[in-house]
Amino acid sequence: MRTSIATVCLSGSLEEKMAACAEAGFDGIEVFEPDLVGSDLSPEEIRARATRLGLSLDLYQPLRDFEGVDEATLTDNLRRAEARFVVMNRLGIDTVLVCSNVATATVESDEVAAEQLRRLGDLAASYGVRVAYEALAWGRYVDDYRRAWRIVERADHPAVGTCLDSFHILSRGHDPADIAWIPGEKIFFVQLADAPRLTMDVLSWSRHHRLFPGEGDFDLGGFVATVAGTGYAGPLSLEVFNDTFRQTDTHRTAAHALRSLVWLQDQAARRADDRADDRADDRAGGLATISRVAPPAAVDFVEVKAEDTSAVETMLDQLGLTFRGQHRTKPVRLWSAGEVRIVLNEQHARDLEPEVAGIGLQVEDAVAAEARAGQLAVAPVPRRTQADEQRLAGFAAPNGLEVFLAERPAPGVQPAWTHEFEHGLAPEDPGCYLAVDHVNLVHTWQEHDEAVLFWTSVLGLDAPPATEVASPQGLVRSRVMRTADGGVRLPLNVAPQVSPEYPEHVALACSDIWSVAARARARGMEFLPVPDNYYDDLAARLGLDAALLDRLRSHQLLLDRGPEGEFLHFYTRRVGRVFFEVVQRAAGYDGYGAGDAPVRLASQARLDRVASVGRGRRGRS
Template identity: 75%
Template sequence: MRTSIATVCLSGSLEDKMTAAAAAGFDGIEVFEPDLVASDLSPEEVRSRAGRLGLTLDLYQPFRDFEGVTDDLLAANLRRAEARFAVMQRLGVDTVLVCSNVGTATVDSDDVSAHQLRRLGDLAAAYDVRIAFEALAWGRFVDDYRRAARIVALADHPAVGTCLDSFHILSRGHDPAGIEEIPAEKIFFVQLADAPRLAMDVLSWSRHHRLFPGEGDFDLTGFVAHLLRAGYAGPLSLEVFNDTFRQTDTARTAAHAFRSLVWLQDQAARRLDAGPLTRIAEAAPPVGVDFVEVKAEDTGEVEATLDQLGLTFRGQHRTKPVRLWSGGPARMVLNEQHAREVEPVVAGLGLVVPDAAATERRAHDLGVQPVHRRSQVDEARLAGFLAPDGLEVYLVDAPGPDAEPTWVEEFEHGLPRDTADSFTGVDHVNLVHSWAEHDEAVLFWTAAAGFDAPAATQVASPQGLVRSQVVRTPDGRVRLPLNVAPAVSRDYPEHVALHCTDIWAVASRAAGRGMAFLPVPDNYYDDLAARFGLDPGLLDRLRSAQLLYDRDGAGEFLHFYTRRVGRVFFEVVQRLDGYDGYGADNAPVRLASQARVDRVERTARESAAGPAAGARGRPRT
């Protein structure tokens, strides 16, 4: 189906928005009237520019507070409408969005509203314009799409139809199945928006918290399926009011928006198993983490940490300054290539997938930016693409049982794999991005890689609340907590959690090799005793080893943290009897401890380097 986007979704000038929409792949746009009013382009120039970009101008919006009024106000409204129709004629737009009255309506009558829309239709027809009447969720009298459709039927005018907006329908809890009862020829336009479930007034919810499809809690797949069953064949258009999208890069947001609409069409097509919707390549979710890559100018401190944890040095890459460490099936790639002045940071993630070629095709169909690495003729070629936060994601076909991927053979002069190691793999990788990247990141992982996205949580930190949302494969074999760093924290750390079968042995080995664990305050253990009533012997053992503890209805969770190196640290975890969480109650303890350690180390560095060097700080990527 044809795709469209309202210019209100994007930041920048009208010209910027049109260029970005065309580049992203949209067929058309809705012209938001304030964008035209603020532009120095004439309507004719906007029309001409759209033609050069290959865009249609699908809708002019909004026209507010028209129906349900007294006769004297109706006359004024008709004069106001005629001026808009003249502008639309210059633009070449044939459909106008007329919202149900929220401010001046005084007559609660379907017959009166229908009569007034019929009058508007007569005027519109003279300008070759159609009226798409929309029930706003906060309309004074008309706030239900089914009532709007009844009024349109009563108006019985060829130039009067309805606009169906998913937010106005689903936010009020109206059953969208009624869409199938509306004659297809009377559905003039469709606007789509997702949103999280929030307990707030619907107007504020609509103005500030709409999301692109796939990022919220609405069943937009079912909504589109009802449209198709009704016979709707017009454009699917995005109308998303969101404070973030109005501030972020125009081209990036447009590409993000288009990806969401492609994904939605694919989901609806699969539900219907038919229809004029875009289908994209199907790919199964990842089945494991193949490797995690840490990049830095000098990875020496990271290697020292891995050695203390008990991982094995597997060798140096034969052509690049890249080294491999592993603990059982958990592999860490340490990359010093093209990393001048880069402190340690999680830079790449290898995912084991059932069919790398299929996942690569799906990412391509969704417009995800590919990433390519130079490789020699005899080296493995790994398909890769960029996540919204710049993380490089690589795809590796699943090797046979107990086998390692072929790329491991490119590392030389290391030790053999320790098959008896207590590490069983990468439990999760905790990633950090900005507030502006969060929704895009969730969509990326769910749409392109097949992850599920449970509800977000918030964790207290010394710098403020940290929003955390875990995306994970349906079977839980790959887990990626996505954290939105507080605005005041420019270098909020990321970490890699390694799972093991005997955390006591790993902790003892690390301590014996000189590891300085992230310190845990005594108050934490006093609180553990109060919360869980732990055996005093176990509590003393946890305190002595600096281990943290959690418990849910299924089982128990033991874990500890290393100190950070640059923007990276490690966690070692052991899940017992089906525990499925991440020790969320322990996160504030970890964050506070890291803040104390960072403060002490920063003071020591500044004292050693002198005031001038300390003020400059460390270079960041």
């Protein structure tokens, strides 16, 4: 199906929005009236510009508060409508969105509303315009798409049809199944938006918290599959009111928006195919599909980049990882233990403190996964390789993280790329460390929703509901992107500000955390300090015996326990913008010790203050 987007979704001038939409690859746009009014281009110039950019002008919106009024108001409404039809003719737009009345309606009568829409249809037809009538979720009398359709049926005019908007339907909890009874030719337009489930008035929810498909909680795949099953052949258009998107880079948001729509069509097509298993005529046509891939199976490696990675190497040695060699052609070193592999990269890193710069993921079919990323217009990250070196497909996540894909090796076999590292040591204890448990990433608030879509659409990760954790600087919002089996877990954090106070970290899963901690301390590691108050509270909450409590305290270990199991973990101190966590899960525990996060954040903040004071004293000496 053709793709479209309302100009209200984007920041900037109308001209900037049009250019960004064309560059992203949209087929057309909806012209939001305030964008036209604020432009110094004439309608004819806008039409010509759209033609040069290869964009169709699909919809003019909105015409508000039309039906359900007295005769005098209707006369004025027809005058308003005619003025807009004249402008639409100059623009070359043939469809206008008419929202159900929220302000001036005084007559609650489907018959009156239908008769007034019929008169509007007569006027519209004289200008070659179609009327797409939409039920707003907060409409005074018409707030259900099924009632809007009954009014359109009663109007019985060829120039009057309906507009289906996923937000107005799904936010009110209306069942979209009845869309199947609307003839496709009478659906004049379809608008799409996702949203988180919120408890608030629907108008504020709509105006500030809509999201692009794949970022919220609505079943848009099922919605679009139902629409497509009617035979609807018009555009699928995004109409997303969101304070973040209207403040961020226009071109980036447009690309992000199109990615969501490509992904959604693929989801809907597969839903339609599933329905067609029983009814061959229910298969939806016209929906674009992209390469199908299984979610990644495991984290292959984590890359830490810095001008000088020696402090990270010291930390890895203390934790019991082994130096496995220097890359034969690059200033890159590999440390590993079991299925944990940490790559330390010093190339092109002038003045850079240690940070998580990349992550490798093991997939069943790297070629298909790379093709899917390309179909979703994800920016590739090429890396120079020699003829005898393993090529890893790479692309960039929204926060700049480089993501690489490698074929999953057979059990017990190390990935092929590890053989490019030379002069390393044999591992000390390959049985203790299991795998990378999770990689905790930090995003700005502008990047977060885009990142959720990136990980779900490109790699098929799930996105459970977000949680919030208190820190000394404010609330940290966290949403974990993961596979169903937990083989890949990527908590995405939105901190009050992205700064050294909010470093990223790599969590390593092990089978014996007590021996790991003891070995690390014997090798001189200074753990992130845990206050005595934490252990006093732990004893009160969990009723721990004194011996276990003393053991936890002496190793600076933290404990989370619940009905689903137990989680032991400890943190290193940070180096630059990275630190490590060692974890041990027991009895099916599937969380991340969220209750311990405020303790970690407070401890890191104390150390940062001490370090800041020390730097200040040295600067004055």
